[in-house]
Amino acid sequence: MRVPILLPLFLAGAGLAAQASAKSTDELRAFFQQNCVKCHGVDGSALGADGKKLKGFDFTNAAKMANQTDADMARTIRKGLFFGWRMPAFKGKLSEQDANRMVTDVLRKAQKGKAIAP
Ligand code: HEC
Numbered sequence: 001m002r003v004p005i006l007l008p009l010f011l012a013g014a015g016l017a018a019q020a021s022a023k024s025t026d027e028l029r030a031f032f033q034q035n036c037v038k039c040h041g042v043d044g045s046a047l048g049a050d051g052k053k054l055k056g057f058d059f060t061n062a063a064k065m066a067n068q069t070d071a072d073m074a075r076t077i078r079k080g081l082f083f084g085w086r087m088p089a090f091k092g093k094l095s096e097q098d099a100n101r102m103v104t105d106v107l108r109k110a111q112k113g114k115a116i117a118p
Pocket of ligand 1: 031032035036037038039040055056057058068072073074076077081085086087088090102107
């Protein structure tokens with residue numbers, strides 16, 4: 001983990017910079033590694049070493065992805081699922097723009113077996 005990535009995340013986490021600056025694609029990939037991998041897997045497929053523990057959506061499944069709109073996915077990222085029980089809400093850390101770009105630039109480009117990384 002590199003300090004230049006952690007610092008803006010820390011500020012956003014503290015609520016100071018939530019809307020202030022849009023994250024770069026690499027910052028969004030790093031954010032995915034730190035916040036999403038435990039349920040969605042390193043490659044976003046929700047498959048991997050953790051096997052059945054990972055119950056997240058498979059972002060590498062083209063058919064499933066085709067059924068989701070960018071707006072719905074971005075809304076889920078900001079609101080979470082089942083009051084944060086199945087999936088936590090990230091609205092305190094990702095602006096609407098960040099959530100949209102997490103969908104279009106990171107999740108829609110996920111490939112099975114290829115780690116999502118900066
Ligand atoms: C505690 C586990 C958990 C974490 C952490 C988590 N998710 Fe999820 N996520 C889920 C589950 C469970 C689903 C629903 C899977 C399904 O319905 O097939 C889901 C579904 C989704 C969906 C599909 C939503 C839709 O419209 O149906 C998106 C997009 C998503 N997650 C993005 C993220 C991102 C981005 C992060 C990190 C910032 C993240 N998730 C972190 C568990 C998690």
